[in-house]
Amino acid sequence: LAVQGVRQLQPYIPGKPVDEVARELGLAPENIVKLASNENPLGPSSKVLEAITKAQSELTRYPDSNGYSLKNTLCAHLNVAFDQITLGNGSNDVLDLLARAFVAPGAEVIFSQYAFIVYPIVTQAVGGKAVVVPAVEWGHDLEAMAKAVTEKTVMVFLANPNNPTGTCFSRSELVKFLGQVPEHVIVVLDEAYFEYVDSEDYPNGLRLQQDLPNLVVCRTFSKAYGLAGLRVGYAVASPEITDMLNRVRQPFNVSSLALAAAEAALHDQPYLTKACQINHEGMEQITSALNAFEVSFIPSKGNFVTADFGENAAGINQQLLQQGVIVRPVANYGMARHLRISIGLPKENERLIKVLEQIL
Ligand code: PMP
Numbered sequence: 502l503a504v505q506g507v508r509q510l511q512p513y514i515p516g517k518p519v520d521e522v523a524r525e526l527g528l529a530p531e532n533i534v535k536l537a538s539n540e541n542p543l544g545p546s547s548k549v550l551e552a553i554t555k556a557q558s559e560l561t562r563y564p565d566s567n568g569y570s571l572k573n574t575l576c577a578h579l580n581v582a583f584d585q586i587t588l589g590n591g592s593n594d595v596l597d598l599l600a601r602a603f604v605a606p607g608a609e610v611i612f613s614q615y616a617f618i619v620y621p622i623v624t625q626a627v628g629g630k631a632v633v634v635p636a637v638e639w640g641h642d643l644e645a646m647a648k649a650v651t652e653k654t655v656m657v658f659l660a661n662p663n664n665p666t667g668t669c670f671s672r673s674e675l676v677k678f679l680g681q682v683p684e685h686v687i688v689v690l691d692e693a694y695f696e697y698v699d700s701e702d703y704p705n706g707l708r709l710q711q712d713l714p715n716l717v718v719c720r721t722f723s724k725a726y727g728l729a730g731l732r733v734g735y736a737v738a739s740p741e742i743t744d745m746l747n748r749v750r751q752p753f754n755v756s757s758l759a760l761a762a763a764e765a766a767l768h769d770q771p772y773l774t775k776a777c778q779i780n781h782e783g784m785e786q787i788t789s790a791l792n793a794f795e796v797s798f799i800p801s802k803g804n805f806v807t808a809d810f811g812e813n814a815a816g817i818n819q820q821l822l823q824q825g826v827i828v829r830p831v832a833n834y835g836m837a838r839h840l841r842i843s844i845g846l847p848k849e850n851e852r853l854i855k856v857l858e859q860i861l
Contacts, residue, residue, distance in 0.1 A: 506625030513618060517827050528825055534852045536843040537829040539664065539694075539805045541727035543779060543846075545762075546772040549728065552765035553758050564757035571755075571764045575735065578767050579707055584740040587747060590754045592693055592721040592734025595746070596658075597623045599717065599736070602745040603687055604629035604655055611649050612658040613641040615666050615834050617691065620658040629655075639799045639807075640668030647681035657682065660691040661706075662698065665831045665841045667801020672704035679713055687742070689717045693734075694803040696725035696773060697780055703802070707737055714739040724804060725776050726766040731759040780804045783844035790854040794861050799839075807831060807841040814838050817860055824856040 516537030523530040568588040576583050589595035596619055604610055606628030612620045614636040624631045632654070634646045641659060650657070659678075662669045670678075675690075682688055690706040706718035721734035733755055736746065766772070784806065791798050791808050798808035810817045818830050818840055829841040842853065 504628060506628055510622060510625050511833055513622065514833055516829055517822070519827070522822060522825065522827055526823070526825055533825045533827065534845065534849045535827045536845045536849060536853060537827045538729070539724060539803065539843045540729050541724060541776055541804070542844070542849060543727055543772070543776050545727055546766060546769045548765045548769040548772070549762045552761040556758050556761035559757055562757070563753050564755060564760055566752045568755055568760055571760045574764050574767050579737065581707060581737050582740070585737050585743055587736045587738065587743050587750065588755045589734045589736070591723060591732040592691070592719045593619050594754060595719050595734050595736040596620070596689070596691070598746045598749055599656065599687070599689055600624055600627050600629060601749045607653070608655040609651060609653040610656045610658065611646055611654060613646065613663070615639060615663065615836065616658060617660050617664050618834065638668070639666040641670055643670060643674050643678040647678050650682055650686060654686050656687045656689060658689045658691060660693070661704070662694045662802040664693065664803060664805070665807050665829070665834055665836065666799050667803045667805060667807060668799065669698065669700065669703060669802045671702040673702070675704045676709065679709065679716065682715070684715050687715050687717060689719060691719045693719070693721045694724055695720055697777055697804055698802045700802065710737070714741070717742060722763045722766055725773055726763070727772070727776060728759070728762055728766060731756070731762050733759045733763040779846065780844050783847065783850050786847065786850045787842060787844060787854070790857065794857060796861070805841050805843045807836070807839050809838050810840055811838055814840055820860045821856060826853050826856050
């Protein structure tokens with residue numbers, strides 16, 4: 502009985518949980534390596550753990566529905582105004598709020614081939630029409646995306662870097678695109694992997710918002726800040742857009758532990774620096790091995806790399822699983838030859854490389 506757009510959706514496929522694989526293999530969970538969900542391998546920051554312990558005394562109370570303290574900390578951190586921030590239960594929640602507030606049934610929403618799977622989910626859930634623009638070299642074809650805009654277009658989703666491909670577009674490409682898109686179209690720039698990127702020409706979306714009231718930037722605490730399990734993300738937008746998001750937002754959508762943790766995480770710069778460094782070195786470690794194995798991969802700016810394992814990618818995935826190494830098939834993105842590998846700790850990467858060496 503579901504509406505047509507919902508019936509056409511494939512359910513989201515999460516990475517296999519460690520416990521499930523451990524049970525299947527009869528192994529202890531410590532012997533499983535999970536490099537499947539673009540999680541932070543460092544474990545939580547000690548400052549975050551302290552903040553959560555402190556926040557436990559308030560568990561019987563509802564969280565601060567306005568996230569006052571976290572939003573204030575974000576304002577200072579990002580140099581934006583309080584009325585520009587919307588907090589979400591992960592940035593997925595914010596993407597959902599954007600669709601619910603702005604996409605009417607039949608309205609067109611543009612995103613790229615191989616774009617993050619949540620974009621079709623939130624679009625089709627509200628009856629929006631997904632317009633998928635073919636990718637170039639696994640990344641966004643911004644020229645073609647600008648040309649795909651019609652009078653029915655209400656929103657464009659861009660991910661920079663993109664998941665599952667890791668591709669990035671440059672500041673000049675983005676600026677050109679934003680100049681081509683009419684103001685009635687909301688451009689959602691998803692920067693879930695922002696903190697990892699160190700390229701000079703990488704655009705910080707927040708710096709482009711001044712003259713563009715239709716540009717929304719989404720970020721998350723799930724990746725470099727290491728809080729995927731707590732679910733906190735946010736959007737930075739004009740006060741007008743933020744006001745609309747706030748109208749459809751569920752009250753208390755971010756838990757008290759998540760609010761406290763995210764605020765503490767923002768104050769733990771050494772953790773962030775270490776997470777990015779570990780990622781950088783791990784990316785080097787894994788991509789050198791892939792090169793040595795003559796496995797081609799898509800150059801990635803995120804905390805993962807997606808590699809072409811050929812016709813037998815699904816079989817290789819099964820063999821990895823049997824050895825206790827979980828990576829992520831991306832056939833549901835139309836990339837049946839590829840597997841996405843999240844960057845782990847040096848020891849975890851080493852284990853993956855050893856097992857891959859045996860298999861290949
Ligand atoms: N956007 C992109 C591009 C992502 O890869 C992810 C995480 N898979 C998200 C948004 C959502 O992350 P979260 O809901 O954990 O903030």
